[in-house]
Amino acid sequence: MSLNEELFKRAAQVIPGGVNSPVRSFRSVGGTPVFIERGAGSKLYTSDGRELIDFCMSWGALLFGHADPDIIGAVLKAAVDGTGFGAATRREVLFAEKLCSMISYVEQVRCVNSGTEAVMTAIRLARGATGRDKILKFDGCYHGHSDSMLVSAGSGLLTGGLSSSAGVPAATAADTLVAPYNDIAAAEEIMKHSGDQIAAIIVEPVAANMGLVPPEPGFLEALRALTHRHGALLIFDEVITGFRFGPTTFGALCGVEPDITCLGKIIGGGLPLAALGGRRTLMEQLAPLGPVYQAGTLSGNPLAVAAGLATLEKIGRDRFFERIGNPIPGKFQGLELQQKGGAFTFFCRKGLPRNLAEAKTCDTAAYGRFFHAMLERGIYLPPAQFETAFISAAHTGADLAALTAAASEMSSDGNGQGDGISAEPLRRLNEE
Numbered sequence: 001m002s003l004n005e006e007l008f009k010r011a012a013q014v015i016p017g018g019v020n021s022p023v024r025s026f027r028s029v030g031g032t033p034v035f036i037e038r039g040a041g042s043k044l045y046t047s048d049g050r051e052l053i054d055f056c057m058s059w060g061a062l063l064f065g066h067a068d069p070d071i072i073g074a075v076l077k078a079a080v081d082g083t084g085f086g087a088a089t090r091r092e093v094l095f096a097e098k099l100c101s102m103i104s105y106v107e108q109v110r111c112v113n114s115g116t117e118a119v120m121t122a123i124r125l126a127r128g129a130t131g132r133d134k135i136l137k138f139d140g141c142y143h144g145h146s147d148s149m150l151v152s153a154g155s156g157l158l159t160g161g162l163s164s165s166a167g168v169p170a171a172t173a174a175d176t177l178v179a180p181y182n183d184i185a186a187a188e189e190i191m192k193h194s195g196d197q198i199a200a201i202i203v204e205p206v207a208a209n210m211g212l213v214p215p216e217p218g219f220l221e222a223l224r225a226l227t228h229r230h231g232a233l234l235i236f237d238e239v240i241t242g243f244r245f246g247p248t249t250f251g252a253l254c255g256v257e258p259d260i261t262c263l264g265k266i267i268g269g270g271l272p273l274a275a276l277g278g279r280r281t282l283m284e285q286l287a288p289l290g291p292v293y294q295a296g297t298l299s300g301n302p303l304a305v306a307a308g309l310a311t312l313e314k315i316g317r318d319r320f321f322e323r324i325g326n327p328i329p330g331k332f333q334g335l336e337l338q339q340k341g342g343a344f345t346f347f348c349r350k351g352l353p354r355n356l357a358e359a360k361t362c363d364t365a366a367y368g369r370f371f372h373a374m375l376e377r378g379i380y381l382p383p384a385q386f387e388t389a390f391i392s393a394a395h396t397g398a399d400l401a402a403l404t405a406a407a408s409e410m411s412s413d414g415n416g417q418g419d420g421i422s423a424e425p426l427r428r429l430n431e432e
């Protein structure tokens, strides 16, 4: 039994499914999850002694790669001063000022510990500010695991959604309406019917949780107009997209200003830190000034804000966004590559999907084979088809060349002829 297998067996005794977050379990791709000992730059080092080029990057949190010296230095310095006080600190002020200065339409931010918390609070704020209960979301967008957001499309557009997890009350799911991503007509139909009850429309401005699915031209602008027309708020969940495509939010880059922005991942430099932000008048609806309650013992934790501040400052200095372009060249047999800056997905289907229904037609078993074949070649991709892979500023040209070479090899029959990723080499590897 390999050390990985042994660790997984022990983990499964004391942690449900052996993991502290389900997608880590490799259930979508089969096999035993890798256990990580440490990371440096673009590389992961596993407990059984392998070096892997990491294209998961803590699910997008690590814009500067693993153990970036500037970020680690800031965390170490903060740790020496104490790990938390449950009281206001200077670092929080610096972090909030920096964040607000980088997003033209964000005047205030409230720090929380996870993207889930940021979205949960954004939804409460939207409900509190509008006095309405319903939320419109898009199928395939993931907004963390709060009750209102674990909802998928029901039988019809105009009925409430269905809870996608046991334990979510049906009444809560009924208050979340669900439209297909990139389908403005469907959103309009729902708003026509229930617009006066809808507190907010929430969307990932670039969807990254059904694989990477960009918005079609005009989609976000239309959502902005629709929410204005119906007196609802617009929430951009930028937990992935914030600071992923430029030194600001995607909303700022594309010129669509939401009422509330949710941030996470990159802004915490790899530590548990997330935030929601918006215009002062709206943000001041939160406690202690306003009636919308929200709190947190570890919110604005000194280690996390130190890592976040170091990251935001480094974004200002680094020319990553100018350098990155669309970094993966070429076409791959049997795979469709969607890429945008440092984010990409290899879809095992013909044609790029524009919504969840299309993404669902991917051959997920083929993705499992592809994933394992890439892993064999030292490339660590997200262990599930409906996820997004990430390139950090620490990745080198050699890392990208290794990715491209391995994917090309995997997607051909080895003779350069190519008959798709269900070809022999993949199948053989999976069976070994």
Ligand SMILES: Cc1ncc(COP(=O)(O)O)c(C=O)c1O
Binding pocket: 059, 113, 114, 115, 116, 117, 119, 142, 143, 144, 145, 204, 209, 237, 238, 239, 240, 264, 265, 274
């Ligand atoms: C767009 C989006 N929103 C919210 C979340 C939830 O964030 P967290 O896992 O930090 O709770 C995620 C997590 O992947 C996400 O991708």
